[in-house]
Amino acid sequence: MSNKNRLDRRDFIKYLSLGALFSTIPLSSKVSTTPHVVVVGAGFAGSTCAKYLKLWGGNSINVTIIEPNSVYVSPILSNLVLNNQRTTNQLSFTYDKHINSYQINMVYKSVLNIDTVNKELILSDNSRVKYDKVILAPGIDFIKTNNYDFTKVPHAWIAGEQTNILKRQIDSMVDGDDFVMTIPKSPYRCPPGPYERACIVADYLKNIKGFTNSRVILLDENSDIIVEKQNFQNVFNAHGVDYRPNCKVTHVDDTNKTLTYTEGSITGKTITAKVLNVIPNQKAAKIIFDTGLTGGGNFAPINLLSYESTIKNDIHIIGDSHHSSQPKAGHIGNSEAKICADAVLRILSNNPLYQNPKTNSACYSPTSSTEASWLNAVYKYDAVNNNMVLVDSSYYPKSSPSSTYNYKEMFKWSENLFADTFS
Amino acid sequence: MLYRKSKYLLGLTLISSFALIGCGGGTTVDSNPSGTTQNVTLPTSFSVNDSRLLGANCAQCHGTNGNSVNSWDSIAGKSDIAEEFYEDENALMSAVAHGFTQNEVNKIASWLKTLPKNNNSNDDNDD
Numbered sequence: 385m386s387n388k389n390r391l392d393r394r395d396f397i398k399y400l401s402l403g404a405l406f407s408t409i410p411l412s413s414k415v416s417t418t419p420h421v422v423v424v425g426a427g428f429a430g431s432t433c434a435k436y437l438k439l440w441g442g443n444s445i446n447v448t449i450i451e452p453n454s455v456y457v458s459p460i461l462s463n464l465v466l467n468n469q470r471t472t473n474q475l476s477f478t479y480d481k482h483i484n485s486y487q488i489n490m491v492y493k494s495v496l497n498i499d500t501v502n503k504e505l506i507l508s509d510n511s512r513v514k515y516d517k518v519i520l521a522p523g524i525d526f527i528k529t530n531n532y533d534f535t536k537v538p539h540a541w542i543a544g545e546q547t548n549i550l551k552r553q554i555d556s557m558v559d560g561d562d563f564v565m566t567i568p569k570s571p572y573r574c575p576p577g578p579y580e581r582a583c584i585v586a587d588y589l590k591n592i593k594g595f596t597n598s599r600v601i602l603l604d605e606n607s608d609i610i611v612e613k614q615n616f617q618n619v620f621n622a623h624g625v626d627y628r629p630n631c632k633v634t635h636v637d638d639t640n641k642t643l644t645y646t647e648g649s650i651t652g653k654t655i656t657a658k659v660l661n662v663i664p665n666q667k668a669a670k671i672i673f674d675t676g677l678t679g680g681g682n683f684a685p686i687n688l689l690s691y692e693s694t695i696k697n698d699i700h701i702i703g704d705s706h707h708s709s710q711p712k713a714g715h716i717g718n719s720e721a722k723i724c725a726d727a728v729l730r731i732l733s734n735n736p737l738y739q740n741p742k743t744n745s746a747c748y749s750p751t752s753s754t755e756a757s758w759l760n761a762v763y764k765y766d767a768v769n770n771n772m773v774l775v776d777s778s779y780y781p782k783s784s785p786s787s788t789y790n791y792k793e794m795f796k797w798s799e800n801l802f803a804d805t806f807s
Numbered sequence: 808m809l810y811r812k813s814k815y816l817l818g819l820t821l822i823s824s825f826a827l828i829g830c831g832g833g834t835t836v837d838s839n840p841s842g843t844t845q846n847v848t849l850p851t852s853f854s855v856n857d858s859r860l861l862g863a864n865c866a867q868c869h870g871t872n873g874n875s876v877n878s879w880d881s882i883a884g885k886s887d888i889a890e891e892f893y894e895d896e897n898a899l900m901s902a903v904a905h906g907f908t909q910n911e912v913n914k915i916a917s918w919l920k921t922l923p924k925n926n927n928s929n930d931d932n933d934d
Contacts, residue, residue: 436863438849439849439850439871440850440853440856440859441850441853442849442850442851442852442853443849443850443851443852444850444851444852444853445853485847486847486849487849715867718867719863719864719867722860722863722864722866723860726860726863729853730853730855732853733853733855735855738857738860741860742861742864742906742907742911743864744864744867744903744906746867746868746899746903758899760899760902760903761906762864762903762905762906762907763906764906775905775906776905776906779905780902780905780906782902782905784898784899793899796868796877796878796879797867797868797879797899799876799877800866800867800868800869800870800875800876800877800879801867801868803870803871803876804866804867804870804871807871807876
Protein backbone atom coordinates (compact mmCIF):
# COMPACT_ATOMS: atom_id res chain seq x y z
CA MET A 385 0.00 0.00 0.00
CA SER A 386 1.31 3.45 -0.81
CA ASN A 387 1.59 6.31 1.61
CA LYS A 388 -1.35 7.93 -0.17
CA ASN A 389 -3.65 6.60 2.50
CA ARG A 390 -1.94 8.52 5.25
CA LEU A 391 -3.15 11.95 6.19
CA ASP A 392 -0.62 14.71 5.75
CA ARG A 393 0.02 17.13 8.59
CA ARG A 394 -2.44 19.73 7.38
CA ASP A 395 -5.16 17.15 6.92
CA PHE A 396 -4.34 15.62 10.26
CA ILE A 397 -4.92 18.92 12.05
CA LYS A 398 -8.08 19.55 10.06
CA TYR A 399 -9.59 16.16 10.77
CA LEU A 400 -8.41 16.24 14.35
CA SER A 401 -10.66 19.26 14.74
CA LEU A 402 -13.48 17.16 13.34
CA GLY A 403 -12.92 14.44 15.83
CA ALA A 404 -11.59 12.24 13.08
CA LEU A 405 -9.55 10.10 15.39
CA PHE A 406 -12.83 8.48 16.26
CA SER A 407 -14.41 6.12 13.81
CA THR A 408 -16.97 8.60 12.58
CA ILE A 409 -17.09 12.05 11.10
CA PRO A 410 -19.62 13.88 13.29
CA LEU A 411 -22.66 15.64 11.90
CA SER A 412 -22.04 18.59 14.16
CA SER A 413 -18.97 19.64 12.17
CA LYS A 414 -19.19 23.15 10.89
CA VAL A 415 -20.02 23.34 7.20
CA SER A 416 -16.74 25.05 6.44
CA THR A 417 -14.76 22.11 7.80
CA THR A 418 -16.95 19.30 6.51
CA PRO A 419 -14.83 17.32 4.06
CA HIS A 420 -15.70 18.05 0.44
CA VAL A 421 -15.55 15.14 -2.00
CA VAL A 422 -15.91 16.01 -5.68
CA VAL A 423 -16.86 13.37 -8.24
CA VAL A 424 -15.94 14.21 -11.83
CA GLY A 425 -18.10 12.43 -14.37
CA ALA A 426 -21.47 10.84 -13.68
CA GLY A 427 -21.79 7.65 -15.68
CA PHE A 428 -22.21 4.30 -13.98
CA ALA A 429 -19.09 4.60 -11.81
CA GLY A 430 -19.34 8.28 -10.89
CA SER A 431 -23.09 8.28 -10.21
CA THR A 432 -22.83 5.21 -8.00
CA CYS A 433 -19.85 6.58 -6.09
CA ALA A 434 -21.52 9.91 -5.33
CA LYS A 435 -24.72 8.19 -4.23
CA TYR A 436 -22.97 5.72 -1.95
CA LEU A 437 -20.72 8.41 -0.44
CA LYS A 438 -23.89 10.07 0.84
CA LEU A 439 -25.75 6.83 1.53
CA TRP A 440 -22.94 5.66 3.82
CA GLY A 441 -21.33 8.96 4.81
CA GLY A 442 -24.50 11.01 5.08
CA ASN A 443 -24.17 14.45 6.54
CA SER A 444 -20.55 13.93 7.53
CA ILE A 445 -19.37 14.94 4.06
CA ASN A 446 -20.35 17.26 1.26
CA VAL A 447 -20.45 15.71 -2.19
CA THR A 448 -20.40 17.55 -5.50
CA ILE A 449 -20.68 16.01 -8.96
CA ILE A 450 -19.16 17.89 -11.87
CA GLU A 451 -20.60 16.60 -15.12
CA PRO A 452 -21.09 18.47 -18.39
CA ASN A 453 -24.36 16.77 -19.34
CA SER A 454 -27.66 17.00 -17.47
CA VAL A 455 -28.86 13.76 -19.08
CA TYR A 456 -26.90 10.51 -19.25
CA VAL A 457 -27.63 7.92 -21.92
CA SER A 458 -26.72 4.39 -20.86
CA PRO A 459 -24.39 2.50 -23.17
CA ILE A 460 -25.82 -0.64 -21.55
CA LEU A 461 -28.71 -1.85 -23.76
CA SER A 462 -27.94 0.87 -26.32
CA ASN A 463 -27.39 -1.69 -29.09
CA LEU A 464 -31.14 -2.33 -28.78
CA VAL A 465 -31.72 1.13 -30.21
CA LEU A 466 -30.27 -0.14 -33.48
CA ASN A 467 -32.95 -2.82 -33.87
CA ASN A 468 -35.90 -0.77 -32.57
CA GLN A 469 -36.21 -2.52 -29.21
CA ARG A 470 -35.35 0.61 -27.20
CA THR A 471 -34.92 4.35 -27.79
CA THR A 472 -32.18 6.53 -26.36
CA ASN A 473 -34.90 8.38 -24.41
CA GLN A 474 -35.77 5.13 -22.66
CA LEU A 475 -32.11 4.73 -21.70
CA SER A 476 -31.73 8.29 -20.43
CA PHE A 477 -31.21 9.28 -16.80
CA THR A 478 -31.15 12.60 -14.98
CA TYR A 479 -29.58 13.35 -11.62
CA ASP A 480 -32.76 14.44 -9.84
CA LYS A 481 -32.43 11.74 -7.20
CA HIS A 482 -28.81 12.59 -6.56
CA ILE A 483 -29.85 16.19 -5.94
CA ASN A 484 -33.13 15.70 -4.08
CA SER A 485 -32.65 12.43 -2.23
CA TYR A 486 -28.94 12.41 -1.55
CA GLN A 487 -28.27 16.14 -1.23
CA ILE A 488 -25.49 16.06 -3.81
CA ASN A 489 -24.48 19.31 -5.48
CA MET A 490 -24.63 19.04 -9.27
CA VAL A 491 -22.45 21.32 -11.34
CA TYR A 492 -23.07 20.95 -15.07
CA LYS A 493 -19.65 21.97 -16.32
CA SER A 494 -16.46 20.36 -17.56
CA VAL A 495 -13.21 20.12 -15.62
CA LEU A 496 -10.35 21.65 -17.56
CA ASN A 497 -7.55 20.88 -15.14
CA ILE A 498 -6.68 20.02 -11.58
CA ASP A 499 -4.49 22.21 -9.38
CA THR A 500 -3.14 19.46 -7.16
CA VAL A 501 -1.03 21.89 -5.11
CA ASN A 502 -3.99 23.97 -3.95
CA LYS A 503 -6.41 21.04 -4.29
CA GLU A 504 -8.72 22.88 -6.67
CA LEU A 505 -10.54 21.84 -9.83
CA ILE A 506 -10.46 24.39 -12.64
CA LEU A 507 -13.74 24.32 -14.54
CA SER A 508 -14.69 25.23 -18.10
CA ASP A 509 -15.72 28.76 -17.05
CA ASN A 510 -12.42 29.16 -15.17
CA SER A 511 -14.17 28.94 -11.81
CA ARG A 512 -12.46 26.85 -9.16
CA VAL A 513 -13.82 24.21 -6.81
CA LYS A 514 -11.83 23.20 -3.73
CA TYR A 515 -11.69 19.56 -2.78
CA ASP A 516 -10.43 17.37 0.00
CA LYS A 517 -10.81 14.29 -2.19
CA VAL A 518 -11.56 14.14 -5.90
CA ILE A 519 -12.85 11.02 -7.61
CA LEU A 520 -12.36 10.93 -11.36
CA ALA A 521 -14.83 8.84 -13.34
CA PRO A 522 -14.47 10.39 -16.77
CA GLY A 523 -14.83 7.25 -18.90
CA ILE A 524 -12.81 6.70 -22.04
CA ASP A 525 -11.23 8.64 -24.85
CA PHE A 526 -10.49 7.38 -28.36
CA ILE A 527 -7.21 6.86 -30.21
CA LYS A 528 -8.04 7.83 -33.79
CA THR A 529 -6.03 6.49 -36.70
CA ASN A 530 -6.44 9.81 -38.53
CA ASN A 531 -8.63 12.86 -38.44
CA TYR A 532 -12.08 11.91 -39.65
CA ASP A 533 -15.66 12.89 -38.89
CA PHE A 534 -17.45 10.85 -36.23
CA THR A 535 -20.80 11.97 -37.62
CA LYS A 536 -19.93 10.27 -40.93
CA VAL A 537 -18.21 7.25 -39.43
CA PRO A 538 -19.79 6.90 -35.97
CA HIS A 539 -18.32 4.88 -33.13
CA ALA A 540 -21.57 4.78 -31.14
CA TRP A 541 -19.42 3.70 -28.19
CA ILE A 542 -20.53 6.64 -26.10
CA ALA A 543 -24.30 6.36 -26.15
CA GLY A 544 -26.65 9.15 -27.16
CA GLU A 545 -26.45 11.10 -30.38
CA GLN A 546 -23.78 8.73 -31.70
CA THR A 547 -26.18 5.82 -31.21
CA ASN A 548 -28.88 7.60 -33.18
CA ILE A 549 -26.48 8.56 -35.97
CA LEU A 550 -25.53 4.90 -36.41
CA LYS A 551 -29.20 3.91 -36.20
CA ARG A 552 -30.12 6.33 -39.00
CA GLN A 553 -27.25 5.11 -41.16
CA ILE A 554 -28.29 1.47 -40.73
CA ASP A 555 -31.89 2.37 -41.57
CA SER A 556 -30.70 4.07 -44.78
CA MET A 557 -29.31 0.75 -46.05
CA VAL A 558 -31.06 -1.14 -48.83
CA ASP A 559 -30.69 -4.83 -49.60
CA GLY A 560 -27.19 -5.38 -50.96
CA ASP A 561 -25.55 -2.60 -48.93
CA ASP A 562 -22.80 -3.77 -46.59
CA PHE A 563 -22.21 -2.97 -42.92
CA VAL A 564 -18.59 -3.06 -41.72
CA MET A 565 -17.64 -2.61 -38.10
CA THR A 566 -14.32 -2.85 -36.30
CA ILE A 567 -13.33 -4.05 -32.84
CA PRO A 568 -10.56 -2.23 -30.98
CA LYS A 569 -7.55 -3.84 -29.38
CA SER A 570 -8.30 -4.94 -25.83
CA PRO A 571 -8.63 -3.31 -23.30
CA TYR A 572 -11.66 -1.33 -24.36
CA ARG A 573 -15.04 -0.47 -22.86
CA CYS A 574 -17.49 -3.40 -22.63
CA PRO A 575 -15.63 -6.48 -23.91
CA PRO A 576 -18.70 -8.32 -25.31
CA GLY A 577 -20.24 -5.15 -26.71
CA PRO A 578 -18.85 -5.14 -30.26
CA TYR A 579 -19.63 -8.84 -30.79
CA GLU A 580 -23.10 -8.19 -29.41
CA ARG A 581 -23.59 -5.30 -31.83
CA ALA A 582 -22.54 -7.35 -34.85
CA CYS A 583 -25.12 -9.99 -33.88
CA ILE A 584 -27.84 -7.38 -33.37
CA VAL A 585 -27.22 -5.66 -36.70
CA ALA A 586 -26.98 -8.94 -38.62
CA ASP A 587 -30.23 -10.20 -37.10
CA TYR A 588 -31.91 -6.85 -37.80
CA LEU A 589 -30.89 -6.73 -41.45
CA LYS A 590 -31.59 -10.38 -42.15
CA ASN A 591 -34.60 -11.23 -40.02
CA ILE A 592 -36.40 -7.93 -39.52
CA LYS A 593 -35.52 -6.00 -42.68
CA GLY A 594 -35.53 -9.19 -44.72
CA PHE A 595 -32.28 -8.41 -46.55
CA THR A 596 -30.71 -11.39 -48.29
CA ASN A 597 -27.80 -9.73 -50.08
CA SER A 598 -26.28 -7.45 -47.41
CA ARG A 599 -23.15 -8.49 -45.56
CA VAL A 600 -22.12 -7.78 -41.97
CA ILE A 601 -18.33 -7.85 -41.83
CA LEU A 602 -16.53 -7.69 -38.50
CA LEU A 603 -12.86 -6.70 -38.43
CA ASP A 604 -11.31 -7.53 -35.04
CA GLU A 605 -7.88 -6.20 -34.08
CA ASN A 606 -7.68 -8.98 -31.50
CA SER A 607 -6.49 -12.42 -32.54
CA ASP A 608 -9.76 -14.09 -31.55
CA ILE A 609 -13.16 -13.44 -29.98
CA ILE A 610 -12.12 -12.29 -26.50
CA VAL A 611 -15.25 -13.23 -24.51
CA GLU A 612 -18.12 -15.74 -24.86
CA LYS A 613 -16.35 -17.21 -27.88
CA GLN A 614 -18.53 -20.25 -28.48
CA ASN A 615 -21.77 -18.33 -28.10
CA PHE A 616 -20.78 -15.50 -30.43
CA GLN A 617 -19.41 -17.95 -32.99
CA ASN A 618 -22.73 -19.76 -32.98
CA VAL A 619 -24.70 -16.55 -33.43
CA PHE A 620 -22.30 -15.35 -36.14
CA ASN A 621 -22.94 -18.58 -38.01
CA ALA A 622 -26.69 -18.35 -37.53
CA HIS A 623 -26.91 -14.71 -38.68
CA GLY A 624 -24.16 -14.81 -41.27
CA VAL A 625 -21.61 -12.48 -39.66
CA ASP A 626 -18.30 -12.51 -41.53
CA TYR A 627 -15.78 -12.44 -38.64
CA ARG A 628 -12.14 -11.65 -39.43
CA PRO A 629 -9.53 -11.58 -36.60
CA ASN A 630 -6.15 -9.80 -36.61
CA CYS A 631 -7.49 -6.87 -38.64
CA LYS A 632 -6.04 -3.53 -37.55
CA VAL A 633 -7.51 -0.33 -38.96
CA THR A 634 -4.84 2.07 -40.24
CA HIS A 635 -6.90 4.75 -42.01
CA VAL A 636 -10.53 5.85 -42.22
CA ASP A 637 -11.80 7.67 -45.33
CA ASP A 638 -15.08 9.22 -44.21
CA THR A 639 -15.92 10.61 -47.67
CA ASN A 640 -15.72 7.37 -49.59
CA LYS A 641 -16.55 5.20 -46.56
CA THR A 642 -13.41 3.17 -47.08
CA LEU A 643 -11.24 1.55 -44.43
CA THR A 644 -7.59 0.71 -44.87
CA TYR A 645 -6.36 -2.07 -42.60
CA THR A 646 -3.78 -4.75 -42.08
CA GLU A 647 -4.87 -8.36 -41.84
CA GLY A 648 -2.16 -10.38 -40.13
CA SER A 649 1.00 -9.55 -42.04
CA ILE A 650 -0.82 -8.22 -45.11
CA THR A 651 -0.84 -4.42 -45.16
CA GLY A 652 -2.84 -1.93 -47.19
CA LYS A 653 -6.04 -3.90 -47.56
CA THR A 654 -9.15 -1.79 -48.16
CA ILE A 655 -12.86 -2.29 -47.77
CA THR A 656 -15.74 0.03 -48.66
CA ALA A 657 -19.26 -0.18 -47.25
CA LYS A 658 -22.48 1.79 -47.11
CA VAL A 659 -22.11 1.97 -43.32
CA LEU A 660 -18.81 2.00 -41.44
CA ASN A 661 -18.90 1.60 -37.69
CA VAL A 662 -15.33 2.02 -36.49
CA ILE A 663 -14.87 1.58 -32.74
CA PRO A 664 -11.43 3.10 -32.22
CA ASN A 665 -8.81 1.91 -29.76
CA GLN A 666 -9.23 3.44 -26.35
CA LYS A 667 -7.35 5.18 -23.57
CA ALA A 668 -8.14 7.05 -20.38
CA ALA A 669 -10.03 10.32 -20.68
CA LYS A 670 -8.16 13.56 -21.38
CA ILE A 671 -8.30 14.85 -17.79
CA ILE A 672 -6.34 11.78 -16.67
CA PHE A 673 -3.51 12.60 -19.06
CA ASP A 674 -3.67 16.35 -18.41
CA THR A 675 -3.30 15.73 -14.68
CA GLY A 676 -0.33 13.41 -15.21
CA LEU A 677 -2.01 10.33 -13.79
CA THR A 678 -1.10 7.66 -16.34
CA GLY A 679 2.55 7.09 -15.53
CA GLY A 680 3.30 6.60 -19.20
CA GLY A 681 0.55 4.08 -19.96
CA ASN A 682 -2.88 4.53 -21.46
CA PHE A 683 -4.74 4.17 -18.15
CA ALA A 684 -4.23 5.37 -14.58
CA PRO A 685 -2.44 3.15 -12.05
CA ILE A 686 -4.18 3.11 -8.67
CA ASN A 687 -4.17 1.44 -5.28
CA LEU A 688 -6.86 -1.21 -5.78
CA LEU A 689 -7.90 -0.98 -2.12
CA SER A 690 -8.90 2.66 -2.41
CA TYR A 691 -8.75 3.52 -6.13
CA GLU A 692 -6.41 6.36 -5.15
CA SER A 693 -3.82 7.30 -7.74
CA THR A 694 -0.38 5.86 -7.08
CA ILE A 695 1.02 9.03 -8.61
CA LYS A 696 -0.85 11.90 -6.91
CA ASN A 697 -2.43 12.18 -3.49
CA ASP A 698 -6.17 12.61 -2.90
CA ILE A 699 -7.13 11.80 -6.50
CA HIS A 700 -9.05 8.58 -6.97
CA ILE A 701 -9.86 7.05 -10.36
CA ILE A 702 -12.75 4.63 -10.93
CA GLY A 703 -14.34 3.08 -13.98
CA ASP A 704 -12.94 2.86 -17.48
CA SER A 705 -9.96 5.22 -16.98
CA HIS A 706 -8.21 3.20 -14.26
CA HIS A 707 -5.69 0.43 -14.86
CA SER A 708 -6.38 -3.07 -13.49
CA SER A 709 -7.42 -6.52 -14.66
CA GLN A 710 -11.08 -5.69 -14.19
CA PRO A 711 -13.09 -5.19 -17.37
CA LYS A 712 -14.15 -1.71 -18.38
CA ALA A 713 -17.93 -1.79 -18.08
CA GLY A 714 -20.89 -0.24 -16.29
CA HIS A 715 -21.82 -3.04 -13.91
CA ILE A 716 -18.33 -3.43 -12.51
CA GLY A 717 -17.88 0.35 -12.57
CA ASN A 718 -20.78 0.40 -10.11
CA SER A 719 -18.98 -2.22 -8.04
CA GLU A 720 -15.65 -0.35 -8.06
CA ALA A 721 -17.46 2.84 -7.07
CA LYS A 722 -18.66 1.31 -3.82
CA ILE A 723 -15.16 0.15 -2.87
CA CYS A 724 -13.89 3.66 -3.60
CA ALA A 725 -16.71 5.42 -1.71
CA ASP A 726 -16.12 3.23 1.33
CA ALA A 727 -12.35 3.77 1.13
CA VAL A 728 -12.68 7.55 0.90
CA LEU A 729 -14.99 7.58 3.91
CA ARG A 730 -12.55 5.40 5.84
CA ILE A 731 -9.61 7.64 4.96
CA LEU A 732 -11.50 10.79 5.91
CA SER A 733 -12.43 9.25 9.26
CA ASN A 734 -8.93 7.87 9.85
CA ASN A 735 -9.96 4.24 9.63
CA PRO A 736 -7.90 1.51 7.95
CA LEU A 737 -8.94 0.38 4.49
CA TYR A 738 -10.80 -2.88 4.02
CA GLN A 739 -8.15 -5.37 2.95
CA ASN A 740 -10.23 -7.96 1.09
CA PRO A 741 -12.55 -6.18 -1.34
CA LYS A 742 -14.57 -8.12 -3.89
CA THR A 743 -16.06 -6.74 -7.07
CA ASN A 744 -18.38 -8.42 -9.51
CA SER A 745 -19.04 -8.05 -13.20
CA ALA A 746 -22.25 -9.23 -14.81
CA CYS A 747 -23.38 -8.35 -18.27
CA TYR A 748 -26.24 -9.47 -20.43
CA SER A 749 -25.64 -9.18 -24.16
CA PRO A 750 -28.64 -9.08 -26.50
CA THR A 751 -27.78 -10.97 -29.67
CA SER A 752 -31.09 -10.49 -31.49
CA SER A 753 -34.47 -8.90 -30.81
CA THR A 754 -35.45 -11.96 -28.76
CA GLU A 755 -32.29 -13.55 -27.35
CA ALA A 756 -29.46 -12.61 -25.01
CA SER A 757 -26.46 -14.22 -23.33
CA TRP A 758 -24.70 -13.29 -20.10
CA LEU A 759 -21.17 -13.16 -18.73
CA ASN A 760 -20.13 -13.06 -15.09
CA ALA A 761 -16.96 -12.88 -13.02
CA VAL A 762 -16.08 -12.09 -9.40
CA TYR A 763 -12.76 -10.44 -8.54
CA LYS A 764 -10.68 -10.43 -5.35
CA TYR A 765 -7.77 -8.29 -4.20
CA ASP A 766 -4.28 -9.56 -4.95
CA ALA A 767 -2.02 -7.83 -2.43
CA VAL A 768 1.20 -9.07 -4.02
CA ASN A 769 0.48 -7.46 -7.37
CA ASN A 770 -1.90 -4.70 -6.22
CA ASN A 771 -4.55 -5.90 -8.63
CA MET A 772 -8.06 -7.30 -8.70
CA VAL A 773 -7.94 -10.84 -10.07
CA LEU A 774 -10.50 -13.56 -10.79
CA VAL A 775 -11.50 -15.35 -7.58
CA ASP A 776 -11.19 -18.66 -9.42
CA SER A 777 -9.64 -18.54 -12.88
CA SER A 778 -10.69 -22.12 -13.57
CA TYR A 779 -14.34 -21.14 -13.06
CA TYR A 780 -14.54 -17.52 -14.24
CA PRO A 781 -15.52 -15.99 -16.55
CA LYS A 782 -18.82 -17.87 -16.46
CA SER A 783 -21.31 -17.41 -19.27
CA SER A 784 -24.71 -18.53 -20.48
CA PRO A 785 -25.55 -18.84 -24.19
CA SER A 786 -28.15 -16.81 -26.02
CA SER A 787 -31.75 -17.64 -25.14
CA THR A 788 -35.16 -16.03 -24.97
CA TYR A 789 -35.15 -16.60 -21.20
CA ASN A 790 -31.95 -14.60 -20.83
CA TYR A 791 -33.42 -11.84 -23.00
CA LYS A 792 -36.32 -11.35 -20.56
CA GLU A 793 -34.07 -11.60 -17.53
CA MET A 794 -31.77 -8.97 -19.06
CA PHE A 795 -34.32 -6.23 -18.38
CA LYS A 796 -34.70 -7.26 -14.74
CA TRP A 797 -30.93 -7.02 -14.38
CA SER A 798 -30.71 -3.65 -16.09
CA GLU A 799 -33.63 -2.13 -14.15
CA ASN A 800 -32.02 -2.91 -10.82
CA LEU A 801 -28.57 -1.86 -12.03
CA PHE A 802 -29.96 1.43 -13.34
CA ALA A 803 -31.85 2.01 -10.07
CA ASP A 804 -28.82 1.21 -7.92
CA THR A 805 -26.83 3.71 -9.96
CA PHE A 806 -29.20 6.57 -10.71
CA SER A 807 -32.03 6.28 -8.15
CA MET B 808 -33.89 -19.18 -3.24
CA LEU B 809 -32.99 -15.71 -4.29
CA TYR B 810 -34.67 -15.99 -7.64
CA ARG B 811 -37.02 -18.91 -7.25
CA LYS B 812 -40.23 -16.97 -7.21
CA SER B 813 -39.35 -14.57 -9.96
CA LYS B 814 -41.45 -16.27 -12.57
CA TYR B 815 -44.54 -15.87 -10.44
CA LEU B 816 -43.98 -12.21 -9.97
CA LEU B 817 -43.48 -10.94 -13.48
CA GLY B 818 -46.69 -8.96 -13.24
CA LEU B 819 -45.42 -6.69 -10.54
CA THR B 820 -45.30 -3.07 -11.52
CA LEU B 821 -41.82 -1.67 -11.71
CA ILE B 822 -41.56 0.68 -8.81
CA SER B 823 -38.36 2.55 -8.24
CA SER B 824 -38.30 2.87 -4.52
CA PHE B 825 -36.00 3.17 -1.57
CA ALA B 826 -35.61 2.12 1.97
CA LEU B 827 -32.26 3.34 3.06
CA ILE B 828 -30.60 2.68 6.33
CA GLY B 829 -31.30 5.21 8.98
CA CYS B 830 -28.28 5.35 11.19
CA GLY B 831 -29.85 7.43 13.86
CA GLY B 832 -31.83 10.52 13.15
CA GLY B 833 -30.23 11.87 10.02
CA THR B 834 -31.72 14.44 7.75
CA THR B 835 -34.77 13.14 5.90
CA VAL B 836 -35.63 14.47 2.50
CA ASP B 837 -38.40 13.64 0.09
CA SER B 838 -37.63 11.88 -3.10
CA ASN B 839 -40.03 11.16 -5.87
CA PRO B 840 -38.46 8.39 -7.86
CA SER B 841 -41.46 7.27 -9.86
CA GLY B 842 -44.49 9.11 -8.70
CA THR B 843 -44.58 7.69 -5.20
CA THR B 844 -43.06 9.75 -2.44
CA GLN B 845 -40.38 7.93 -0.54
CA ASN B 846 -38.17 9.09 2.24
CA VAL B 847 -34.43 8.72 2.05
CA THR B 848 -32.79 9.02 5.43
CA LEU B 849 -29.14 9.95 5.29
CA PRO B 850 -27.00 8.81 8.22
CA THR B 851 -25.55 11.31 10.63
CA SER B 852 -22.11 9.78 10.42
CA PHE B 853 -20.01 7.17 8.69
CA SER B 854 -19.40 3.90 10.49
CA VAL B 855 -17.06 1.22 9.21
CA ASN B 856 -19.03 -1.83 8.13
CA ASP B 857 -17.18 -4.59 6.26
CA SER B 858 -20.34 -6.66 5.85
CA ARG B 859 -22.18 -3.78 4.20
CA LEU B 860 -19.30 -3.26 1.78
CA LEU B 861 -19.36 -6.94 0.78
CA GLY B 862 -23.16 -6.93 0.61
CA ALA B 863 -23.15 -3.95 -1.73
CA ASN B 864 -22.21 -6.51 -4.41
CA CYS B 865 -25.82 -7.72 -4.24
CA ALA B 866 -27.35 -4.35 -5.06
CA GLN B 867 -26.80 -4.29 -8.82
CA CYS B 868 -29.26 -7.18 -9.19
CA HIS B 869 -31.29 -7.05 -5.96
CA GLY B 870 -31.57 -3.30 -5.50
CA THR B 871 -29.99 -0.73 -3.24
CA ASN B 872 -29.98 -2.10 0.30
CA GLY B 873 -31.60 -5.27 -0.98
CA ASN B 874 -34.83 -3.75 -2.23
CA SER B 875 -35.42 -4.80 -5.82
CA VAL B 876 -37.38 -2.50 -8.13
CA ASN B 877 -38.87 -5.41 -10.08
CA SER B 878 -39.68 -9.10 -9.85
CA TRP B 879 -36.11 -10.11 -9.11
CA ASP B 880 -36.11 -10.89 -5.44
CA SER B 881 -35.68 -8.34 -2.73
CA ILE B 882 -33.31 -9.62 -0.07
CA ALA B 883 -33.63 -6.90 2.56
CA GLY B 884 -34.57 -8.35 5.93
CA LYS B 885 -34.16 -11.94 4.81
CA SER B 886 -32.89 -14.33 7.42
CA ASP B 887 -32.06 -17.37 5.32
CA ILE B 888 -29.60 -16.04 2.74
CA ALA B 889 -26.60 -17.89 4.14
CA GLU B 890 -28.31 -21.28 3.96
CA GLU B 891 -29.48 -20.85 0.38
CA PHE B 892 -26.64 -18.85 -1.10
CA TYR B 893 -24.76 -21.62 -2.89
CA GLU B 894 -27.81 -23.63 -3.91
CA ASP B 895 -29.77 -21.16 -5.98
CA GLU B 896 -31.26 -22.65 -9.11
CA ASN B 897 -30.76 -19.42 -11.03
CA ALA B 898 -27.61 -19.87 -13.11
CA LEU B 899 -26.38 -16.28 -12.79
CA MET B 900 -26.88 -16.22 -9.03
CA SER B 901 -25.10 -19.55 -8.81
CA ALA B 902 -22.18 -18.14 -10.80
CA VAL B 903 -21.90 -15.07 -8.58
CA ALA B 904 -22.18 -17.19 -5.41
CA HIS B 905 -19.07 -19.14 -6.39
CA GLY B 906 -17.04 -15.98 -5.87
CA PHE B 907 -17.78 -15.57 -2.18
CA THR B 908 -16.46 -17.59 0.76
CA GLN B 909 -18.73 -18.99 3.46
CA ASN B 910 -17.34 -16.43 5.87
CA GLU B 911 -18.17 -13.62 3.47
CA VAL B 912 -21.65 -15.00 2.88
CA ASN B 913 -22.24 -15.11 6.63
CA LYS B 914 -21.21 -11.47 6.91
CA ILE B 915 -23.44 -10.46 4.02
CA ALA B 916 -26.35 -12.41 5.51
CA SER B 917 -25.93 -10.81 8.91
CA TRP B 918 -26.07 -7.38 7.30
CA LEU B 919 -29.02 -8.12 5.01
CA LYS B 920 -31.02 -9.34 8.00
CA THR B 921 -30.85 -5.86 9.52
CA LEU B 922 -32.15 -4.03 6.45
CA PRO B 923 -35.71 -2.69 6.37
CA LYS B 924 -37.94 -4.04 3.66
CA ASN B 925 -39.48 -1.46 1.42
CA ASN B 926 -43.25 -1.83 1.04
CA ASN B 927 -43.03 -1.40 -2.69
CA SER B 928 -40.28 -3.91 -3.32
CA ASN B 929 -40.73 -7.57 -4.08
CA ASP B 930 -41.10 -9.35 -0.77
CA ASP B 931 -39.82 -12.89 -0.93
CA ASN B 932 -39.49 -13.35 2.78
CA ASP B 933 -41.76 -16.37 2.91
CA ASP B 934 -39.39 -18.23 0.66
